Amino acid sequence: MDLLPPRWIDVQDEVDDMLKEITLKSARLDKLHAQHVLPGFDDEHIKQAEEREIEALTQDITRGFLACQKAITRIDGMVKEARRTQRGGAPLSQGDEVMAANIQMALAVRVQEVSATFRKKQSNYLSKLRQHRPEPLLRPGPARLRDRQISREREINDIAHGIVELADIFRDLQAMVIDQGTMLDRIDYNVERMATDVKGAEKELVVATSYQRKTTKRKILLLLVLLVVGMTAQDTLEG
Numbered sequence: 001m002d003l004l005p006p007r008w009i010d011v012q013d014e015v016d017d018m019l020k021e022i023t024l025k026s027a028r029l030d031k032l033h034a035q036h037v038l039p040g041f042d043d044e045h046i047k048q049a050e051e052r053e054i055e056a057l058t059q060d061i062t063r064g065f066l067a068c069q070k071a072i073t074r075i076d077g078m079v080k081e082a083r084r085t086q087r088g089g090a091p092l093s094q095g096d097e098v099m100a101a102n103i104q105m106a107l108a109v110r111v112q113e114v115s116a117t118f119r120k121k122q123s124n125y126l127s128k129l130r131q132h133r134p135e136p137l138l139r140p141g142p143a144r145l146r147d148r149q150i151s152r153e154r155e156i157n158d159i160a161h162g163i164v165e166l167a168d169i170f171r172d173l174q175a176m177v178i179d180q181g182t183m184l185d186r187i188d189y190n191v192e193r194m195a196t197d198v199k200g201a202e203k204e205l206v207v208a209t210s211y212q213r214k215t216t217k218r219k220i221l222l223l224l225v226l227l228v229v230g231m232t233a234q235d236t237l238e239g
Helices: 008-036 044-085 094-131 143-238
Strands: none
Touching (some): 044 143
């Protein structure tokens, strides 16, 4: 008997670790966001360094959500593989399939919640950036101002693109939650139907057993009647 836990338990631990890492990076990013939009602080070198760190952290966090999504999706493959390679050719137990579906759905919901919170923060930060966007230069100005404007526009575009990417991840996870919920409903329906079929079979068995007993009694009575008739006929002949 295999006492090792199913492989999808490892996925749960993996996603937990990635979400913890995302939470830590998000906290650091929140501080950088607040610092970066402070008014009256225009040291260009510091601003550029902040932008680079913000961009790197944002990309890391987005990649983390993508990694979570891929890890959760792997559970489907694990279940299919377990169905094919189950020891002794026995089918994968319904309990294990339900466990896998529940874990996958719970992880998808958790990642959805964390990604939605992060996406909202990104949207708020994007609004602040647009509010602090430098005015367009109507005539050629200092190179420093042009570079600052170009840098800010690039940052705004990158964040907007990241928000769209996060929305796509959220939708994919939502579809996964719906699929797993549908599968669990189907399993519940099959279990209820099986229970109904079992009850029906029990009733049929009771009826069949009762009929068999009645038939046996009738055969015995018929045999007794034949014996009595035979004995009566014999007495008549002897008389």
